[in-house]
Amino acid sequence: MPVHRSGSTKSRRSRFAAAGTLLAALSLLIALPGASNAAGGSPAGPARGTATMGMGVVAHDGQGGLPIGTRAVQTEGVDVASYQGNVAWATLWNSGVKWAYTKATEGTYYTNPYFAQQYNGSYNVGMIRGAYHFATPDTTSGAVQANYFVDHGGGWSRDGKTLPGVLDIEWNPYGAQCYGKTAAQMVAWIRDFVNTYKARTGRDAVIYTATSWWKDCTGNNAGFATTNPLWVARYSSAVGELPAGWGFYTIWQYTSSGPTVGDHNHFNGALDRVQALANG
Incomplete structure (x- = not known):
């Protein structure tokens, strides 16, 4: 049974x-x-507001050696953001750093809590300094972000010590690298930002970007080279190809692993050329 x-x-x-x-x-x-x-799955990505100048360079373009000697005179500078906290400006000054840019804003939702120490601290040791804005073209318009930037530290005055503001336009750390925009839409967004910045301050904004991103996301547009100084990111022994239209760079971010502060840059000229950019 x-x-x-x-x-x-x-x-x-x-x-x-x-x-x-x-x-x-x-x-x-x-x-x-x-x-x-x-649950141990893939990372959700960085938190909004934590983006910094050049954070996508190594992942997308790689990293080579440090620049080799050049016949042109270069003036050393740094760029900083909140993750560096209170910066040792006297140490940097004594090491030969003569100018600095500080992150002021991102989108329309973030201001750097260390901005005063970084922006004023660099000025107080004798540096020529300026502010930069990390663009998020998928959140608000270029004009809205330019106004937010100017209203939160990105302004300019002809005091001989203040550089024009920088539009940091690069890979999106929070999603699709071109922020969901076509090349034409991205160009229009950048134009909206730089036109508004000039209307507010009287200065043409510096454009910070990487050649590979500029090619992918603007179609290698050549329409900004006659007005906006170029700050190009390339971590290698040579600056390499520049975005279309620009025959030379004004600033080259050549490493993210320098002493004291990681992000180091060459200004393409002697200190009097840095002062000339500051004076407009």
Whole structure:
């Protein structure tokens, strides 16, 4: 006679029910914001506001050696953001750094909490300094972000110590590298920003970018070279190809691993040329 194992059947049903409950809980967990990190999944990416100048350069363009000797005179500078905290400006000055740019804003939702120490501290040791804005073209218009930048530290005055503001336009650390825009839309967004910045300050903004990003996301547009100084990012022994239209760079960010502050730059000229840019 067959033996009826009711206890075994109930046990299997209990295990199936428990497995279903566990799967439902895992589905809910994965659906929660940031939960994939907690569950050991892929990272959700950096938090809004934490973007810094050149943070995507190594991942997209790689990293080579430091610049080799050049016949042209170069003036050393740095760029800083909140992750550096209170910067040792006297140490940098004594090492030969003569100018600095500080992140002021990002989008229309972030201001650098260390801006005063960094922007005023560099000025107080004798540096010529300026401010930069990390663009997020997928959040608000170029004009809105330019106004936000000017209103939160990105202004300019002809005091001989203040450089024009910088539009930092590069890979999107929070999503699609071109911020979901076509090349034509990106060019229009940049034009909106720089036109508004000039209307507010009287100065043409410096454009910071990388050649590969500029090619991918603006179609290698050549329409800004006659008005906007170029700050190009390339971590190698030579600056390499420049974006279309620019025959030379004004600033070259050549490393993110320098002493004291990681991001180091060459200004393409002697200190009097840095002062000339400051004076407009």
